[in-house]
Amino acid sequence: MDKQYLKGCFQLKIWITGYKGMLGYDLVKTLSKDYELILTDKKQVNITNFNNVEELIKQHKIDVIINAAAYTDVDGSQTNKKIAYNVNAVGSKNLAIASKEHNIKLIHISTDYVFNGDKNNPYTEEDETDPINYYGETKLQGEKFIQENMSKYFIVRTQWLYGINGGNFVKTMLKLAESSNEINVVNDQFGCPTFTKDLAIAFRELITSEKYGLYNVTNSGECSWFDFAKLIFEIANVDVNLNPVLTFQYPTIAKRPKYSVLNNEKWMNEGFTPLRSFKDSLNEYMNLELNKC
Ligand SMILES: NC(=O)c1ccc[n+]([C@@H]2O[C@H](COP(=O)([O-])OP(=O)(O)OC[C@H]3O[C@@H](n4cnc5c(N)ncnc54)[C@H](OP(=O)(O)O)[C@@H]3O)[C@@H](O)[C@H]2O)c1
Numbered sequence: 001m002d003k004q005y006l007k008g009c010f011q012l013k014i015w016i017t018g019y020k021g022m023l024g025y026d027l028v029k030t031l032s033k034d035y036e037l038i039l040t041d042k043k044q045v046n047i048t049n050f051n052n053v054e055e056l057i058k059q060h061k062i063d064v065i066i067n068a069a070a071y072t073d074v075d076g077s078q079t080n081k082k083i084a085y086n087v088n089a090v091g092s093k094n095l096a097i098a099s100k101e102h103n104i105k106l107i108h109i110s111t112d113y114v115f116n117g118d119k120n121n122p123y124t125e126e127d128e129t130d131p132i133n134y135y136g137e138t139k140l141q142g143e144k145f146i147q148e149n150m151s152k153y154f155i156v157r158t159q160w161l162y163g164i165n166g167g168n169f170v171k172t173m174l175k176l177a178e179s180s181n182e183i184n185v186v187n188d189q190f191g192c193p194t195f196t197k198d199l200a201i202a203f204r205e206l207i208t209s210e211k212y213g214l215y216n217v218t219n220s221g222e223c224s225w226f227d228f229a230k231l232i233f234e235i236a237n238v239d240v241n242l243n244p245v246l247t248f249q250y251p252t253i254a255k256r257p258k259y260s261v262l263n264n265e266k267w268m269n270e271g272f273t274p275l276r277s278f279k280d281s282l283n284e285y286m287n288l289e290l291n292k293c
Contacts, residue, residue: 012207013038015062017047017095018069022166023109026200027068035207038062042069047091053098064207066107067095070139074113075253077135084138092142093149100150107206112159112191114140117257122222124263125157125214133254143214154206155214156199157262160228163196164288169225171289173232177240187226187244190259194218195281202267202275211270216262219278231279235286 012035018024019039031037038060045052047069056062070088071077077084092108099106113136114129131137146153162168176183194217202217223231226244233240247256268274275281 012036012063013060014064014066014207015040015056015060016066016068017045018042018067020165021068021070021072022161022163022168023196023199024068025165026163026196027066027203030197030200030204031207034204047094048086050094050098053094057098057102057104062102062104064105064107065095065099066203067092068109070109072135074133074135077138078133078254081134084135085141088135088138089141089145093145096146096149096153099152104152105207106146106150106153107203108142108146108153108155110143110155110157111136111139112157112257112260112262114143114157115257115260117189117260120259122261122263123216125216125266132257132260135254147214152210152212154209154212156203156206156217157214158194158199158216158218159260159262160191160193160218161196161199162193162285164285165196169193169228170232170282170285173229174236174238174289177233177236177238181239182241182243183229184243184245184250185226185229186247186250187224188246188258189256190222190224190261191257192218192220192222192261193228193278193282194275195278195285197285198275198281202272205272209272211272215267215270215272216264217267217272217275218262218264219275219281220264221278222261223278228282231282232286235283236290 014035015038020041045056071084113132116130116132143155162170
């Protein structure tokens with residue numbers, strides 16, 4: 001094992017980019033007990049600027065970078081192409097080059113949108129990519145830049161994230177139900193909702209691992225957005241008329257995949273802990289959300 005990662009927990013320094021985001025919030029909560037964290041937002045270190053990245057790395061002796069920074073506006077990426085490419089592709093490349101130069105492990109997050117969604121069983125890491133939209137294209141380019149420039153990386157593809165810190169589908173549904181008792185939700189797009197807290201816990205295992213590579217990591221199970229909404233209202237005990245609709249009845253600027261469940265077998269076969277079912281996670285998340293003062 002690389003001696004660097006045998007250091008006692010507190011001796012490892014982890015830099016989390018985009019720490020104010022939805023996943024960033026849970027990463028900080030999960031890792032701050034055991035590790036020294038360097039936390040930056042866009043104002044402190046803009047990952048599109050290589051000099052900013054280098055300066056931060058030189059200033060602190062970083063062992064691991066977790067890149068939770070991204071341009072995540074999927075529809076916005078169709079029109080703001082330059083920003084999306086710069087953050088998701090160039091930003092990832094900058095972190096990869098700097099990581100390689102300073103012998104740092106890089107943990108990076110990617111998406112199911114690197115696929116076209118035409119499959120009807122879960123995507124593996126070996127499946128051919130074919131991004132469904134421009135955001136997916138930029139995320140795939142980011143993956144490629146990392147793979148071309150370094151070897152000590154983990155790229156984690158995940159999907160349908162929701163968490164305490166940020167706008168998400170669960171909050172949108174509950175908010176909608178306050179003003180309308182007729183809600184339409186698409187029933188022909190399938191994936192697996194994933195709780196950012198569970199993903200952050202999974203990342204803890206990567207900090208000391210050297211089983212580098214590309215992994216799919218999501219909660220377990222699958223559902224349509226309609227099924228997910230139904231479960232949300234059941235748990236919240238909210239009575240609404242929920243109508244299943246088809247994608248063409250709910251057009252979006254960026255296309256969404258019909259089916260993009262991610263197969264987590266590689267993750268489990270390498271000995272990492274499987275994530276719990278999305279239903280269990282949703283129950284915990286909604287308990288937290290509904291009992292917030
Ligand atoms: N959300 C999902 O459903 C989902 C699904 C699959 C994969 N992912 C991936 O998971 C990761 C985390 O997603 P998330 O939902 O937690 O994202 P998020 O809440 O949008 O957080 C992203 C963070 O990155 C920051 N950021 C943007 N541009 C930056 C730059 N140039 N330099 C430094 N920081 C910058 C943002 O800051 P500002 O807010 O100030 O711009 C924000 O704090 C991303 O890689 C995303 O692509 C997300």
